[in-house]
Amino acid sequence: MKTVIALTLALVLAAQAVDDWHKKVQSQRVRGSKYTIHENYNPVTIENDLCIIHLDAEVRGEGIATLRLPSRSQAEMTFAGHKATIAGWGETSDNDTIMNTVLRYTDVMTIMKNDDCRRYYELITATMLCANSPDGSGVCMGDSGSPLTITESDGVKTQVGISSFSPSVGCETLRPDGYVRLTEYLDWVEKWAEVDIRP
Template identity: 55%
Template sequence: MKTVVALTLLVVAAQAVDWHNIKPKYSFRNTIRAVPKADRIIGGNIATPGLLPFQAGLFLDGSGFCGGSLIKEDKVLTAAHCCDGTGNFEAHLGAQNIYDESEPTLQIGTSTNGQMHENYSPFTLNNDLCVIHLDAPISGAGIGLIRLPSRSQVGETFEGVAATSSGWGRPSDADPNISPELKYVDVTIMSNAECSSYFGSTITANHVCIDTANGSGGVCNGDSGGPLTITETDGGKTQVGITSFVSSAGCESGSPHGYCRVTGYLDWLEQNAGVTIRP
């Protein structure tokens, strides 16, 4: 059985951040290798501007980075391990090149209020979700909301369904730097039973996993908190997962990659984010 590692990346803070020298920093908690705060996609493609208008880049206390998704004009959904211990959030929306603050669609929101799920476990990464309450709503060209699942989808496993994961994270285990450009990768959702054959009892009904095609496509340190989306029959995108962990053997080890399953938290999100859930 393989252990899991949370997909965060530490950003070295200075008067002016040298983004090209962002490095991952690993800490160990029990059998889980957690990686404090940040992001990347293995394989995949560079997103064209406006393709993923809900994607957020989150700078955490000036020393970390995670992904997220805009689920309401003043609410960003991310992983609890991105919020754990974080006091100040800076959400970049409408961004393409995460280094370029002159992009015309870029808007930056701030917050000191990251609301983690009350039953989040940093040891098992169970209930790994958090809502960031922005100080003010954000909207505009190149920025849009991602749809959450409907109540009728609560019993769906999504096994075999094509999905998309996105972020600015590391492109490989060997590359220490995040990607300047927003990337996405097309993946396939696998059964929890198959995922459990890799990770054992770590996998619960609160998780959804993807097949990484022998390590050629997926997430890495630290696409944490970023969205896993599917395209429904009406052509709309729906977020079914929140990027959470990979195997401690590495992003390209061939093991599945794990997400928090959004359908398990619809009541919590409606209550705490004020999002109306479809029937």
């Protein structure tokens, strides 16, 4: 585990657009002076590509909520075939030159079997998952760290992945995107985020 003290790390909560967060009554800006990087993160193989930001203060308010994490009973699920949603502030095309300031999402992603994803990326391991969309929508530069969610039978969104990488040849190539598979890290998340994982 590597805990780092950040010089400046600001998070904007409950804002649809980063630029006008100060105009929204419910929007909040909070500092995070520490973050914990997974101790086995490998930037070459992109394994264990997750980090927890520790906020300096607890935040609550309108428009602020947590995403449900996978349960321990889902640890062996691959989620292959599930429809998923990805959200982020990244670029919307390969031609973009600046980051997006408006939160965008697409909900036409389908989670793939890892064997199918290995046809595109040899580096795929059991700690990763892939998702793609028939229209090419998905993550792009600047979306790393964004949540990949499914909607369960009770209607609640559950985060099953964290955006890790998009195709090196461009995000409009119809190739799948790569994600951290959260079910492989439930113990780690429970320990360092100090949250309880559902049975």
